[in-house]
Amino acid sequence: MTAPTTGAEDIAAASGAEATGESDAAPAPSYPLLDAPAEGVPDVIVDERALTAAAQLIAAGHGPVALDAERASGFRYGNRAYLVQLRREGSGSFLIDPIACPDLSPINDAIGDAEWVLHAATQDVACLAEVGLRPAALFDTELGGRIAGLPRVGLAAVIEHYLGVTLAKEHSAADWSTRPLPEPWLRYAALDVEVLVQVRDLMYADLEASGKLDWALQDFKALLSFTGPPQRAEPWRRTSGMHTIRDRRALARVREVWQTRDQLASDRDIAPGRLLPDALIVAMAGTPPRSAGELSALTAAPKNGAPARRPRKPHHGLMRYQRDWLAALTRAGALSERELPVVTVKGDGPPPLRAWADREPIAAARLSQVRAELSQFGEQHGVPLENLVTPDSLRRLLWHAPTAWDEAAMRAELTSYGARRWQVDVVVPLVLQAVEDHPTDPVTDE
Structure with a gap:
């Protein structure tokens, strides 16, 4: 069966459209405001000479590189980057205008194999690739925050959790295609990468201490293949x-x-x-x-x-x-x-859940059991259910049964849907148990 998504697309779906992860369940405590970069707001790079100088400084730095991109969603067609922000220890911060400098391959070469640190990587990696920036390795502080069990995973909330300071959000929905960009916007943009590597280091230690670092690293590796949301047929x-x-x-x-x-x-x-x-x-x-x-x-x-x-x-x-x-x-x-177009287009996936009980009651019972046990597992380990397995993958697995209900077939099927190894390790035993508890041909007492 053709896989419906890649692992990276599953991560994008789990992270949500805007990847804020904010909750209104309880008022957040107030934190000191981080309102200016420690080294000031850098000048925007708008020519090749300045770009070359920045590349040399970045190459001379050390450690991971924090990156971010600002777009003009809701103002312009598409999702191209209108500002790229970088920061590296020993190099400083950089603001680059990708409209004036559309080829950032010198920056990509300067970064080399160094790890990228992004927040909600699925929002940025596609537009960064358009200007020649492609990661060899990355750490996503939004996705890592989910796996670490943080109650809120927006950038400001994650920074609050680890550093006890907060960021202003007033320009997040601005039209970044504006030229020249106002100084307050540039300050906001520089702050987005100011402490990202510090957050990464603390989150890394958090994940390692809780035994979930390998889970996060597998998810981060899957993100390297993400090229943007799939194109819809209609x-x-x-x-x-x-x-x-x-x-x-x-x-x-x-x-x-x-x-x-x-x-x-x-x-x-x-x-x-x-x-x-x-x-x-x-x-x-x-x-x-x-x-x-x-x-x-x-x-x-x-x-x-x-x-x-x-x-x-x-x-x-x-x-x-x-x-x-x-x-x-x-x-x-x-x-x-x-x-004329048809009113309803039949997808290749399972029917709506409301139809399962009548059409395939055994599959419905299995799904209900697995979902309940996954929810319990997620609560015990502090991981949202949607990060354990995507709902679509689980429904497909239980509706379109593999040729044999054995572990090898089950693992292959779930992997074909984009699940990472750690997710397969968690989900498959629960599915096998549900199949055993709800057999296709129930055994009756003589």
Whole structure:
């Protein structure tokens, strides 16, 4: 069976979209604010001469290298880096403009085989690779924090836990494509790597003392192959509000408008949602406007039962690209029945959990038992359930049974889904026990 994800993609899924790991369960204590780099804010490197000098300094340093990248998510199309931050003992901190210096291979050569230290590596490694930075080894303080059992694993929370100071967060969602970058933003960016290696050293000792260092190192190694989230076959189906559309012709309208928006956004380097919100795509798919006048009157459906309110003026992208939207709707209307998208796409994975009890009650019982025992294991060892095994991998394993329910087949199957060796060691014995407790052909007393 084809593996649904790689191990690195499993880690990305477990870490979450923004990889903050913050919780509102209890108010956090207050900590002193780390508000300025000890050596000041370095000048931004914007030319080859300064880049070469930085590479020489980094090569002369020692120990791991802290890295971070700032993007312009929500402002620009794609996830390219607009600022790269580095810090190494004996070298200092560096801020590099990857727009002015798009080839950072001299920095990559200077780092060599030294370990990278990042926080939430899946957020940064793909955009760093685009500018020529690829790790030979890495340590992820967000993922390591999860395995170490920290209650909160956002960068500020991890720094608070280990160093007793906190970082300001006011510029985390800024438009980093802005030029020139304001000094407060640069200070914020430099602080992101200021103490990351110190945190790494303390977390390393923590993991080693708890017997979980090897687990973390296996996960970090898997991250070296991460190239970004997998590309979806039909990304337009992720349009927010799609669940309200059950008509094939309306789905075709969503598809045509979404694809038009995506092309316009790519051409103009604008985040698609800023060009036209998903809610307006869904609105025009449900009641397609036929003219600029009808388009200008379009409103998004109210949320959570709130009364509909017409905005004072139409969304700027709605009218600026009105010809494009109307043309997309016309194309959707001209499609033949066989060209229309299906309402529901069948995936290659198991059915929804709610269907298991009726369709495969034995598999459902096994899954329930394994999940309960994994939860108990996670509580005992301070590791979130999603970091022990991804829900999708466990469901696939128990629904699509291997040819034989023996340990070797089970280990091979779970490994093919991207599980690391330590995860296989934890999960397989529990699955084998569940298979024994819930046999396919129950033995009955004579």
